[in-house]
Amino acid sequence: MQGMKMKALAAGIALMFSGATFAADVPAGVTLAKKQEIVWGVGTEVPTLDPTMTTDDSSSKIISDLFEGLVSEDTEGNLIPALATHWETSADGKTVTFHLREGIQWSNGEPLTAQDVEYSFKRNADPASAAPYSWYLATANILNAAAITDGKKDKETLGVKALDAKTVQFTLTQPTPYFVIMLSHPSTFPVYRKAIEQFGDSWTRPEHMVSSGAYTLTNWVVNERIDLVRNPKYWNDAKTVINKASYLAIENDTAEYNRYRTGEIDITATFPLEQYKQIKKDRPNELITMPSLATYYYLFNLNKKPFDDVRVRKALAYAIDRDVVTKIILGQGQIPAFGVTPPAVAGFDAPALPWANLTQKERNQKARELLKEAGYTKDNPLKFELVYNTNEAHKKLALAMMSMWKQSLPVDVELANQEWKTFLQKLSQKDFSLARYAWVGDYNEASTFLSYFESKGMNYSRWANDAYDKAMANALAASSEEERQKYYQEAERIFSDDMPAIPVYFYTKTVIKSPKVGGYSTTNASSHRYTRDLYLMK
Secondary structure, X not given: OOHHHHHHHHHOOOOEOOOOOOOXXXXXXXXXXXXXXXXXXXXXXXXXXXXXXOOOHXXXXXXXXXXXXXXXXXXXXXXXXOOEEEEEEOOOOOEEEEEEOOOOEOOOOOEOOHHHHXXXXXXXXXXXXXXXXXXXXXXXXXXXXXXXXXXXXXXXXXXXXEEEOOEEEEEEOOOOOOHHHHOOOHHHOOOOHHHHHHHHHHHHOOOOOOOOOOEEEEEEEOOOXXXXXXXXXXXXXXXXXXXXXXXXXXXXXXXXHHHHXXXXXXXXXXXXXXXXXXXXXXXXXXXXXXXXXXXXXXXXXXXXOOOOOHHHHHHHHHOXXXXXXXXXXXXXXXXXXXXXXXXXXXXXXXXOOHHHHOOHHHHHHHHHHHHHHOOOOOOOOEEEEXXXXXXXXXXXXXXXXXXXXXXXXXXXXXXXXXXXHHHHHHHHOOOOOEEEEEEEOOOOOOHHHHHHHOOOOOOOOOOOOHHHHHHHHHHHHOOOHHHHHHXXXXXXXXXXXXXXXXXXXXXXXXXXXXXXXXXXXXXXXXXXXXXXXXEEEO
16 A cells, blocks of 8 residues: 555554445546456466465465455555445554444355454464464464464454454554554455355365455366456445456466467566567557565575575675666666665665675675685585576576576575475475565555564564564554654664575566556556456457
8 A cells, every 4th residue: 555544544543444445447438348358367376265375476366356355455555445344443552443334245145244254364363274374463463363373372362353243353462553454465354164164175166165355256277267257246346347357377478478469368467578678669558567565585494504604695695786687687677675675665764784885896705705704615615406486587587696696606506496386385384495585565564574574474484583573573662653664674784684585676566468458557566456446448
């Protein structure tokens, strides 16, 4: 979301929000196409369509068309009501009460209730579910979330309670100014209990799924396509225009672009890097570059040698020429990253980091000194494996990293690529040494990037730093936005000193979009683009 709502949310006193809704905004004079069917490219095959189990952007894209949360975002990323019409925050900031819409239903026609919301949050927190985003509830400071996930308390003690069929109340351990924003993330969306209890993991199959969003699932062919159709039970269906949405799983960027050229795809997930200049020349109004809330990393596993040594981690970080990466290899306005939080985040000013102010020649020299101190020389080179998920762009960057490191340092790098689902499993199991990684912000506030590296965060690196955790705790308890930003800057400096991951660049989002697609925001830094907001023109 944009920064306009942040001050109100930060106040945390008797906050009530109501009135706004969302819909496809078709401008006057636009003639709609008779056939309202859209095709998205989503890159790799999605690992899941279960909101509670999602961790990746591709899955979240489709899940956000199938399901809905208490709140959502409009086309510009501003917070708006969704399943709830309004909410209040208590005077002490520790209780947030949501009021659900009258008449909202699941896609099978059954009422969607506050009890469904309570069940879904408790399912997420329950360690038996092994939900990968359970840490998110603790980051949101929901009462007992961390203790439940750790197996120390029963899930029924979670601070989420249905007061009646239309009212659900959250109890927090402390005021959390960005709590409501966090509920726009798919992992917090209600799920249909009866289907889960009857069908287990297969409840997300088309014949079993019951959803709450603008669309329902009709077809899922693994590694090929997913099809959705408009949900007539959706509370805002009257304002929806697109009747069918399809998502094609195509890992090869060139193959995806070729299918766009033939008219099979309306919006790509990405584009072939090597064809950027030609595409920009041939399709200047179709190639769209937007700001993005995302950071590209190489993530260390600190539990594996040699990356338990901070000197080794810093050496590899220093020896990457980010200007070459952003200006020559990528070249679409990406920004060199020396810290965690992208400049597109509302209200955040990055601190001055000493290594960022060195020339690349100076960084390379410092990197050689650090590796030598750690005992690595030409006769005893640093050996490690860099793993990345199958994708041409990731492969090109990995090759560039290997080249830069070998030019400056005594290293022996082995590259390995893995299919997306396998890659995610390896990360979650911490079965890697150095891995390509990226973090897309779950909401527009610095904490979504910084909290990942807290010891209680998702944190595949297994990094734990008491000073970092304390800075983040102080940021949350800050009495003003100015004070909060100072603690965020302190966290950035601590991260830089310990380097649990290598920040490489801050994303821009570039897609190729058919001119016939209307309603697609080109200015929203959030990754969310909902099919419900779009329409096709003649």
